[in-house]
Ligand SMILES: *[C@@H]1O[C@H](CO)[C@@H](O)[C@H](O)[C@H]1NC(C)=O
Ligand SMILES: *[C@@H]1O[C@H](CO)[C@@H](O)[C@H](O)[C@H]1NC(C)=O
Ligand SMILES: *[C@@H]1O[C@H](CO)[C@@H](O)[C@H](O)[C@H]1NC(C)=O
Ligand SMILES: *[C@@H]1O[C@H](CO)[C@@H](O)[C@H](O)[C@H]1NC(C)=O
Ligand SMILES: *[C@@H]1O[C@H](CO)[C@@H](O)[C@H](O)[C@H]1NC(C)=O
Ligand SMILES: *[C@@H]1O[C@H](CO)[C@@H](O)[C@H](O)[C@H]1NC(C)=O
Ligand SMILES: *[C@@H]1O[C@H](CO)[C@@H](O)[C@H](O)[C@H]1NC(C)=O
């Protein structure tokens with residue numbers, strides 16, 4: 001009576017399951033289910049477990065090439081139920097469980113069952129290349145030893161729990177927190193196979209899934225006769241399980257293709273997003289089994305449809321006998337398709353569906369690499385007057401599906417991110433504020449599977465204070481000089497200032513021989529006044545203190561060394577002139593031209609440099625004048641002049 005009732009519930013659950021696809025067809029799964037046969041359970045609980053296991057087998061597509069399920073009953077010892085390859089249909093599995101899966105009634109301990117699962121099945125009896133799973137149906141957390149569990153996890157076996165205990169009880173036991181279906185009751189577990197399959201076995205990402213009717217390497221094929229032909233591997237099948245061999249239920253990347261060519265030729269592999277051609281590549285085939293690796297991998301979205309076009313005769317072999325659930329009923333064919341370009345559309349919905357046809361073609365999908373940034377995430381300091389075009393930071397992305405990434409904006413009008421180089425570059429001059437100013441940049445990217453990465457780049461401008469670039473320094477002057485003479489043009493910079501003004505602060509010892517005055521085009525110079533009275537014997541040296549003010553002030557000084565006019569040796573001006581200017585003093589006839597040094601004020605906002613015409617000088621004085629010292633920047637501002645005050 002119980003058996004009859006259960007059979008009805010199986011049929012009902014089968015109908016429910018039929019309306020959903022299966023992902024086991026896309027995988028090679030070797031699953032060991034531990035079911036609970038301890039004394040704490042009732043026979044109804046046992047029936048619920050049978051129902052769950054049967055439905056799971058259905059969801060995962062029991063098949064020699066796809067999902068194999070073994071069962072072990074567990075109380076405080078292990079009870080072998082059936083092996084991985086004992087049952088290849090969910091119906092056979094159901095009948096086996098009816099007679100074989102019973103209460104054993106001992107205490108509770110998961111360890112003996114884990115030992116048997118690992119030692120007797122998963123360590124040695126799984127298929128090569130399969131994904132191995134241990135799925136534990138249980139009402140207990142008791143484990144006298146975790147030796148086998150640890151060994152399984154270390155060997156890459158995925159371990160999941162379906163339990164009446166809270167999910168948190170298994171956090172450290174499951175191989176991934178996603179693989180826990182906890183806090184359930186036996187009666188709801190019975191109908192939870194689909195939820196568990198989706199949670200654990202059928203993730204929305206193409207971890208490592210295969211899509212094929214039969215293995216191309218071993219398939220027996222016949223040659224196609226169509227040319228200028230396109231094929232579209234629709235998801236639909238009329239197979240019993242709603243299983244679609246080419247139903248791309250996951251998001252990821254197309255990694256490789258295997259096929260068996262019945263004739264040689266070339267074909268254009270195509271990825272369709274409904275009727276939009278998202279990707280294509282030409283592949284040349286010679287007769288026989290071949291494989292093609294996509295490098296870079298091709299972004300695939302869940303629901304994409306794969307197909308190909310062949311201008312000549314389609315080389316890909318057709319299954320000589322197509323039968324069973326995976327034999328496609330709905331592959332679309334068009335025999336006058338013509339070449340298309342990525343971005344084109346094609347009305348596949350009106351194409352001819354081919355019943356009972358399968359091709360010798362297999363696709364392998366994997367997860368796309370989750371994008372990650374390197375670089376960035378470190379504070380950067382820059383000057384406010386940084387030159388446009390300068391790179392300030394680097395944040396490079398690692399990803400294998402570059403063409404399908406969606407980038408966010410950097411979030412600043414001043415900076416731009418170059419996706420190729422990963423460089424963040426200043427695109428337009430920063431506002432000059434004179435205070436430290438932060439710029440918060442952030443960048444994020446989504447791949448086609450909505451994996452995301454982001455990076456933050458915090459840029460702070462550092463304030464560059466006013467600087468008098470060519471003071472302190474010293475000049476030498478013969479004491480016979482008495483005409484007005486420019487001694488130095490002050491080079492002061494302050495990127496944050498609209499204007500800089502310089503004025504004479506004091507002279508030691510006090511004298512009226514010198515002044516600070518406008519020089520050319522907004523520059524200030526230190527001058528020897530006309531009719532100055534210099535005498536080497538009285539004062540050998542003056543210090544002329546000058547204060548320049550922009551957004552900040554700074555004082556510095558010029559040392560004027562007075563030389564005895566009787567000295568005839570030419571003096572080389574020291575370091576401040578970089579050895580470039582030689583000043584002769586004291587020689588008879590050198591009265592003019594004590595123009596010793598010329599540097600100009602440069603304002604950050606000016607841009608054009610011109611060469612100043614050589615300064616008037618005595619021909620005996622032999623002054624190879626440094627070009628750089630003659631450079632000045634043109635200033636547009638109108639100067640105002642005040643006594644002893646040069647503003648520029
Ligand atoms: C289930 O059947 C297998 C043989 O098919 C047998 O070895 C095993 O002991 C049985 N298990 C139970 C719990 O009856
Ligand atoms: C298993 O549980 C049963 C019933 O609780 C008990 O009699 C038996 O001693 C236990 N065996 C072991 C190995 O713990
Ligand atoms: C696949 O990608 C998903 C989402 O990023 C991730 O959770 C999962 O662990 C990945 N699986 C593998 C095998 O890389
Ligand atoms: C196709 O025929 C071969 C040989 O007759 C057979 O071994 C194979 O199982 C058949 N394949 C299918 C899918 O029916
Ligand atoms: C960037 O600035 C934001 C906001 O102040 C802060 O939360 C974040 O930690 C900073 N990041 C770095 C890398 O300095
Ligand atoms: C990014 O950098 C590359 C290599 O320097 C250059 O060819 C490309 O034009 C740049 N892209 C943009 C948008 O500036
Ligand atoms: C100063 O500026 C004026 C007008 O811009 C220009 O004509 C003159 O040549 C400049 N003086 C020098 C020395 O370059």
Ligand SMILES: *[C@@H]1O[C@H](CO)[C@@H](O)[C@H](O)[C@H]1NC(C)=O
Pocket residue numbers: 469470491492493599600601602628629630631632633
């Ligand atoms: C002024 O000083 C700055 C900083 O040292 C320098 O880069 C610039 O070339 C100088 N200007 C002239 C005209 O020498």
